[in-house]
Amino acid sequence: MTSRTVITGIGVVAPNGVGADAFWKATQSGLSVLDRVTRAGCEHLPLRVAGEVRGFDPGAMVEDRFLVQTDRFTHHALAAADLALEDARLGRADYEGDPFSVGVVTAAGSGGGEFGQRELQHLWEQGPRFVGPYQSIAWFYAASTGQISIRRGLKGPCGVVASDEAGGLDAFAHAARAIRQGSRAMLVGATEAPLAPYSIVCQLEYEGLSTGEDPERAYRPFTDKACGFVPAEGGAMFVVEDEDEARRRGATVRAVLAGHAATFTGTRRRDVSGEGLAHAIRGALREADCAPEEIDVVFADAIGTPEADAAEAAAIADALGAYGRKVPVTAPKSGTGRAYCAAPALDTAAAVLALEHGVVPPTPNVYDVCHDLDVVTGSARAAELRTALVLSRGRMGSNAALVVRKGA
Amino acid sequence: MGAAPGPHGSGLVTPRRVAVTGVGVVAPGGIGVRDFWDLLSNGRTATRGITLFDPTGFRSRIAAEVDFDPAAHGLEPGEADRADRYIQFALVAAREAVKDAGLDLTTDEAWRTGVSLGTAVGGTTRLEHDYVAVSQSGSWWDVDHKRAGPFLHRAFTPATLASAVAEQTGARGPVQTVSTGCTSGLDAIGYAVHSIAEGRMDVCIAGASDSPISPITVACFDAIKATSPNNDDPAHASRPFDADRDGFVLGEGGAVLVLEELEHARARGATVYCEIGGYATFGNAHHMTGLTAEGLEMARAIETALAQAGVAADEIDYVNAHGSGTKQNDRHETAAVKRVLGDHAYKTPMTSIKSMVGHSLGAIGAIELAACVLAMTHQVVPPTANYETPDPECDLDYVPRVARARKLSSVLSVGSGFGGFQSAVVMTRPKEMVS
Amino acid sequence: MSDRLTLEELAALMKKAGITVDPTELASRPHSAFDEYGLDSLGLLGIVGELENRRGRALPTHADRCKTPGEFLDLVNHSLMTGA
Numbered sequence: 023m024t025s026r027t028v029i030t031g032i033g034v035v036a037p038n039g040v041g042a043d044a045f046w047k048a049t050q051s052g053l054s055v056l057d058r059v060t061r062a063g064c065e066h067l068p069l070r071v072a073g074e075v076r077g078f079d080p081g082a083m084v085e086d087r088f089l090v091q092t093d094r095f096t097h098h099a100l101a102a103a104d105l106a107l108e109d110a111r112l113g114r115a116d117y118e119g120d121p122f123s124v125g126v127v128t129a130a131g132s133g134g135g136e137f138g139q140r141e142l143q144h145l146w147e148q149g150p151r152f153v154g155p156y157q158s159i160a161w162f163y164a165a166s167t168g169q170i171s172i173r174r175g176l177k178g179p180c181g182v183v184a185s186d187e188a189g190g191l192d193a194f195a196h197a198a199r200a201i202r203q204g205s206r207a208m209l210v211g212a213t214e215a216p217l218a219p220y221s222i223v224c225q226l227e228y229e230g231l232s233t234g235e236d237p238e239r240a241y242r243p244f245t246d247k248a249c250g251f252v253p254a255e256g257g258a259m260f261v262v263e264d265e266d267e268a269r270r271r272g273a274t275v276r277a278v279l280a281g282h283a284a285t286f287t288g289t290r291r292r293d294v295s296g297e298g299l300a301h302a303i304r305g306a307l308r309e310a311d312c313a314p315e316e317i318d319v320v321f322a323d324a325i326g327t328p329e330a331d332a333a334e335a336a337a338i339a340d341a342l343g344a345y346g347r348k349v350p351v352t353a354p355k356s357g358t359g360r361a362y363c364a365a366p367a368l369d370t371a372a373a374v375l376a377l378e379h380g381v382v383p384p385t386p387n388v389y390d391v392c393h394d395l396d397v398v399t400g401s402a403r404a405a406e407l408r409t410a411l412v413l414s415r416g417r418m419g420s421n422a423a424l425v426v427r428k429g430a
Numbered sequence: 431m432g433a434a435p436g437p438h439g440s441g442l443v444t445p446r447r448v449a450v451t452g453v454g455v456v457a458p459g460g461i462g463v464r465d466f467w468d469l470l471s472n473g474r475t476a477t478r479g480i481t482l483f484d485p486t487g488f489r490s491r492i493a494a495e496v497d498f499d500p501a502a503h504g505l506e507p508g509e510a511d512r513a514d515r516y517i518q519f520a521l522v523a524a525r526e527a528v529k530d531a532g533l534d535l536t537t538d539e540a541w542r543t544g545v546s547l548g549t550a551v552g553g554t555t556r557l558e559h560d561y562v563a564v565s566q567s568g569s570w571w572d573v574d575h576k577r578a579g580p581f582l583h584r585a586f587t588p589a590t591l592a593s594a595v596a597e598q599t600g601a602r603g604p605v606q607t608v609s610t611g612c613t614s615g616l617d618a619i620g621y622a623v624h625s626i627a628e629g630r631m632d633v634c635i636a637g638a639s640d641s642p643i644s645p646i647t648v649a650c651f652d653a654i655k656a657t658s659p660n661n662d663d664p665a666h667a668s669r670p671f672d673a674d675r676d677g678f679v680l681g682e683g684g685a686v687l688v689l690e691e692l693e694h695a696r697a698r699g700a701t702v703y704c705e706i707g708g709y710a711t712f713g714n715a716h717h718m719t720g721l722t723a724e725g726l727e728m729a730r731a732i733e734t735a736l737a738q739a740g741v742a743a744d745e746i747d748y749v750n751a752h753g754s755g756t757k758q759n760d761r762h763e764t765a766a767v768k769r770v771l772g773d774h775a776y777k778t779p780m781t782s783i784k785s786m787v788g789h790s791l792g793a794i795g796a797i798e799l800a801a802c803v804l805a806m807t808h809q810v811v812p813p814t815a816n817y818e819t820p821d822p823e824c825d826l827d828y829v830p831r832v833a834r835a836r837k838l839s840s841v842l843s844v845g846s847g848f849g850g851f852q853s854a855v856v857m858t859r860p861k862e863m864v865s
Numbered sequence: 866m867s868d869r870l871t872l873e874e875l876a877a878l879m880k881k882a883g884i885t886v887d888p889t890e891l892a893s894r895p896h897s898a899f900d901e902y903g904l905d906s907l908g909l910l911g912i913v914g915e916l917e918n919r920r921g922r923a924l925p926t927h928a929d930r931c932k933t934p935g936e937f938l939d940l941v942n943h944s945l946m947t948g949a
Contacts, residue, residue, distance in 0.1 A: 063572035087883030087903055091718070122712060122730055130609070131587060133552075139571075142561050142646055146568030150488050150649040151918055155911040157650040159718040159848055162551055163588060163609035168849025171713035177727055180713035180851055181617060184552070184609035186589035192606055199624060223564055223575040224557070224586035283630075285541065286596045286605035298602065301541060417583075418593035420605055654910050655929070720906060 026280075027198040028429060030273040031110025031261030032371050033102035035213065037073035037254050037358045041105055045368075046375040050402045054357035054386035056237040056252055063219040068226060068233045071240040072217055073254030073359025091156040092169055093134025094215035094255070099166035100173060102259035103209050107174065110261035110273055112207060114175060125178025125205055126170045127196045128259075129189040129212035129363035130163040131416075135221030137161055142220075170209060170259075178205045183363075186416020187323075188284060190366035191424045195282040197262050206267045212363040213257030225253060228417060229292075230327045238387055241356050243324035244331050246392040251326040254359025258367040275429035277374040280409070281310030284422040292325070296333030296340065298421040299323075299413060303341035306411070310425035314342040317349055317425075318407040319382050321369040322397075323415045324353035325360075334413065335393040350382045350405065352398045357386030366414035370424060373410035377428040380407055447707070448623045450857075451700040452531025452688030454523035454637075455800045457787045458494035458681055461503065462526060467804045470812035471833045475786045477679045478664045482643045490657035492664040493643045494681035494788025512581050514553045515641035517594045519684030519793070524595045524635055531688035531700060533633065535600045544603035544631040545596040546622040547686075548614025548638035550792030550847070552607075553585030555644040560585070595635055595686070603631045611847030612752075613711065614638050615685070615795025616855050620709030622689050623855075632691045638796035639684030648680065654719060656756060666816045668789075670753035670782035671760045671828045673821040678754040681788025685796040687803070692860075703803045704841075707739030708856035719848050721758050725766025728844060731854040732770045739856040741840045744774040746856075748811050748836065750802050750843040753782020754789050761823045763844060766852075768826070779829045779836065785815035795845045795853070802841045802857050811836050870916065870941045875934060878915055882908035895935030902934075909937075920945065 034041060038048035038055045048055070059065065059072045080089055080097040083104060089097060103126075107113070117124045138161035144152040159165060163184040171180050179200040183189040190212040197210035216225060225231055232250030234240030241252040268275055283305025287298030307314065323334055339346040354372050355365055376382055382403045391397045412424040453463050459476025460466030469476065477494045485491035496519065500510035503522045510518060535543055560582050564573040584590045592607040604625065608618040615638030622636035651657040658677035660667035668679040695702055712734075714727040736743060749771075752763055768775045783801050790797065805811055810833050817830040841857045872888040879886055884903045899909060906929070913929045925944050931937035 066572055067575055085883070086885065087905075087908070090881065090883035091907065121715060122727075125713065131589065133588075138557075138646075139561070139573075141650070142558060143565065143568045143571065145646055145649050146562055146565065148568075150645065150652055151914060153646070153649040153653050155653045155907040155914065157646070158654055158656070159907070161554075161650075162611060162848070164550075164611045164847070164849040164851070165718075167610070168713070168718050168851070171715045171850055172717065175715045177713050177715045177730075179711055180610070180849070181621075181711065182609045182849075184549070184588040184607045185592070185605075186587060189589065189606065192604070196621070199628065203624075219571060219573045220561055220564065221586070223573055223578050224582050226575055226578070227580070227583045284604040284606075286545070286593070286602050288597050289593060290597075301602075416589060418587060418589035419596065420589065420593070653914060654907060717905065718907070 025202055026265040026278055027201045027262050028265045028268050028275045029260050029277040029374055030263050030268050030275060031106040031112060032374060033105025033109060033259045034371050035075060035078055035098045035102045036256045036368055037075050040078050042109060049354045049372050050381050050383045052384040052386050052401055056241060056359055061217045064222055067222050069222050070233060070235045071237050071252050073252060074217060075256040088169060088173060091160060092165060093137035093160050095134055095213050096166045096169055098213035098215060098256055099128060099259060100169060102211060102213055102257060103170045106209060106259045106261045112261055118175060121175055121177040123178055123206040124176045125180050125200055126167045126176055126209045127181040127193045128167045129183040129185060129193040130166060131186055131189060131363040132214050132216040132221060133163045134161040134165055135216060136218035139218050139220040186418040186420050187362055187365055188414040188416040188420035188422035190363040191282060191414050191422035192284055194279055194424055198279050201264050207261055207263040209259055210262055211257060211259035212367040214362045214364045215255045216253055216362060217255050230325050241326050242388050243326035243353055243356055244391045244393050244397050245388055248326045248328050248331055251360040254361040256361055257364025258371040277377060277429045278427040280312060280427045281306040281425040283309060284420060286419050287421060288419040292329040293333050295415050295421055296336040299334060299337035299415060300340035302421045302423040303337060306423035306425045312409060312425055314345050316409050317411045319376060319410045320349055320351045321373050321410060321412045322351050322353045323413045324355060331393060335395050347394050348396060350398050350403060351395045352382050353385045354383045356388055366412055369412045373412050373426050377407045377410055380404060446627050446629060447692035447705055448626045449690050449692045449695045449702040450687050450704050450706060450803055451690045451695050451702060452527040453800050453803050454526030454686045455797060456496060456519040456523045457683040457797055458496050469786060470783055470801055471810055473813045473815045473831050473833060475665050475815050477668050477788055480643060483645055488648050489652040489659050490648060491661045492667050492679055494679060495643060496682055513594055514556045514585050516549060516639045517591055520547060520591055520595050520639035521598055523637060523684045523686040524599060527686040527688045528599055533688060540600050540602040542603055542631050543601040543633040544625060545592045545601045545605040546608060546618045546634055546636045547592045547595060548608040548618030548792045549588055549591050549640050550609060550611050550614050551640060551642045551647060552588035554647060555641055556585035558644050558646045591639060599635055601635060610851045611849045612791050613795055613845040613847035613851040613853040614792030616845045616853040617711055619687060619796060619799055620855060623706045623709050626689060626691050632694045634689045635686060636689050637686035638793045640791045640793040641682045642791050643680055643682050668755050668785045669816045670755040670785050670814055671824040672817050673819040675755045677756055678789040681790035683790045683797055684793050685800040704806050704857050704859050706855060707858050708735035710734035711851060711853040714850040714852055716850055721762040721846060723761060723765060725762045725769060728763060728766035728852040729769040731852045732842060732844060735854040735856045739858060741856055741858060743771045745840050746771060746778055746842050747838045748805060748841045749778055749780035750798050750841060751780050751782045752845045753784055755784060759846060764824045764826055775826055779811045779834060780826050781812055781814045781829045783812055798843050799855060802843050806838045806841060806859055809835060809838055869945060870938055878912045879904055882911055891934050896933045898932050
């Protein structure tokens with residue numbers, strides 16, 4: 023018994039592409055899709071630039087009866103879950119004999135904000151009788167896990183991490199634990215849709231939110247022009263499985279979830295997040311039984327404020343030692359935006375694809391790096407990649423690290 | 431991820447046991463463990479007409495509210511402004527629990543101490559309050575950000591819950607907020623139990639909190655007729671398992687347990703109230719709000735939790751029910767419990783404290799586990815208040831209205847949540863404490 | 866306002882619950898369960914709420930427990946006609 027948890031399916035709904043192939047093509051090309059916010063009712067707000075998911079028609083992928091009772095963040099989740107299951111070639115016939123063997127864990131940091139705003143409007147403009155029956159199941163953070171479980175008949179362990187950004191990595195730890203405890207497979211990941219008018223208002227005091235006007239300059243982490251991050255929507259779902267079960271059914275092992283750890287350093291000072299992040303990296307390496315030099319690429323958190331970027335650079339140097347200055351570091355999210363809990367899920371998708379292709383994707387819009395890091399800028403860099411480290415920190419003080427190893 | 435020792439199953443390497451060493455509660459009718467237990471053990475109800483807002487025009491106008499004065503419970507004015515009501519509950523409950531446990535986090539220990547807290551609807555009360563301002567009472571879709579109050583981002587982000595408690599207690603290990611609807615409390619504590627058992631942390635501040643009594647949440651349950659419309663008799667409106675039950679009564683509150691690896695607790699001479707030996711959750715994959723008549727998925731959760739705890743079904747001495755008081759819930763869980771406990775179910779008291787403190791959504795699972803700890807400590811089963819008329823579909827011993835002394839060694843608590851979540855937790859008293 | 870609920874209006878209401886059904890199909894199978902059309906309990910609750918708002922009056926409390934379109938139409942129209 024190896025007890026390893028492996029990734030066998032990836033489903034992506036991202037600002038730069040729907041489906042893992044389209045996402046990878048855009049990601050490795052270094053294309054930035056950051057653009058002016060165009061969602062209805064948002065144009066007048068001080069948030070000018072975001073990563074919107076535009077090339078996605080939920081009706082083409084999800085039945086109307088699910089769409090009417092769910093928010094956009096759940097539309098993203100349902101579609102991404104389908105794509106992941108399809109990629110893993112895991113169908114209902116594989117688990118309907120034992121539906122308790124497959125569960126769902128999502129991370130959600132903002133919930134069904136657009137749906138919630140619409141029903142709040144019904145309530146306050148027209149009265150309580152005008153609130154519809156789906157408000158009770160669409161706004162809350164658990165909507166996506168519940169609907170995926172129902173739509174796909176998955177009765178295994180079901181969970182929801184409603185944490186800050188780092189929760190997107192913690193969800194993998196939940197899924198891996200469920201596998202260790204006997205589940206055959208888990209759908210895991212995160213999607214967000216925080217670009218509704220009131221949801222944006224709620225983010226404006228988020229320290230580090232960039233209100234830059236120019237899509238090419240609004241989010242430039244690790245540079246001396248760093249002025250915060252740009253938010254985004256979308257996300258990624260994965261099928262993870264017990265390695266033996268996956269091989270038994272002939273699934274392709276795309277990557278191994280090798281190690282995870284999380285710490286907390288509070289909300290008050292970004293600079294101390296470095297200490298917590300370093301601690302998390304060491305924990306994840308220990309669990310993965312991985313030496314610092316084995317890390318071939320780091321997918322950075324890249325908050326994009328000078329203090330937070332400095333703290334991240336310090337954490338990498340602290341945890342990886344002198345090698346921290348040599349390891350390729352990338353932050354493809356500078357071209358798509360930072361989709362809260364879904365940001366590290368998208369980074370994990372990019373990490374797996376990078377391992378498979380032997381290519382480190384670049385960090386769009388970033389040219390002059392002012393930290394002692396080898397940030398991959400401009401164009402993608404070919405390299406032999408066996409192990410990737412994905413980092414995430416949340417506004418509420420969490421830090422997490424995930425080690426992913428190449429499959430097969 | 432690697433082969434860390436699991437809490438159950440094959441390949442298990444010396445399982446770490448998880449003890450409860452501290453309890454804190456903020457419940458309607460009972461702030462603090464002593465007053466909470468006084469309410470439960472005397473079978474009093476804390477349900478009443480809503481006072482937190484004017485409920486005119488709503489179908490259900492009743493709730494179990496906490497008469498809460500932040501200053502009286504040690505919250506500084508600035509702290510109280512920053513923290514939403516549900517976070518205030520959690521801060522007060524956590525302070526009580528940590529003090530009860532006599533926990534002192536040194537720097538080294540802080541990295542091995544986590545926080546796991548659940549909430550179903552998080553900061554929706556403040557979100558709604560500020561929404562009214564920025565939308566001119568719902569007139570505008572394109573809201574005016576200049577009318578927003580401070581701290582709105584903290585209300586928008588549910589992670590604020592666990593973060594605020596971690597900052598208060600000094601925990602630096604894994605800190606997470608869990609949101610699985612009405613099983614959030616059981617699940618947050620269950621995850622903590624598994625994390626400690628696996629060795630990811632030694633101590634965890636675990637629990638849940640919710641303050642959902644606001645127009646939007648009352649309206650959303652009105653819309654699906656889930657809440658009781660018995661506005662004329664609020665004190666008797668929450669009637670779990672009674673033939674005349676007509677929905678749940680919304681509540682609010684929070685509870686926090688200090689969970690600790692057993693040897694860690696013993697080494698520092700802490701009082702061990704009980705152990706949590708088993709936890710499991712499954713999805714029913716059936717319906718976001720609907721439950722099956724058979725309760726197969728909850729039964730599966732109960733069986734799995736019992737197996738983890740090494741407790742046989744006929745060793746359960748008390749079932750702390752979800753018992754929300756909706757027609758379908760009480761039937762569903764009666765069926766689930768009978769499916770696992772068999773004939774033993776008829777000999778086992780099963781009660782719902784929601785009859786007294788209402789249904790505080792994500793918080794209630796933690797409040798119910800706090801009640802289980804106290805029930806074991808006092809060796810008393812809290813009653814189901816308002817239970818009068820038996821329902822042929824609910825034919826177990828629901829301990830009507832009056833608490834009952836009973837030897838309690840192993841206790842089961844169950845919960846169901848919107849989204850299909852079905853969870854179960856098994857608590858035991860260490861054998862050396864029982865004899 | 867006590868205008869009758871027609872199959873066309875019911876079909877339009879079901880559409881808002883994400884169920885596309887032709888009124889002629891409802892007419893030909895009035896006693897097929899809502900379940901078979903794909904409409905669940907929340908969907909029917911939403912239809913009842915919407916109708917109550919449109920007509921400005923309450924429907925019988927058991928309207929949301931009707932099993933079929935035929936049963937629902939009969940109940941609603943009886944209620945609207947008699948004012949009960």
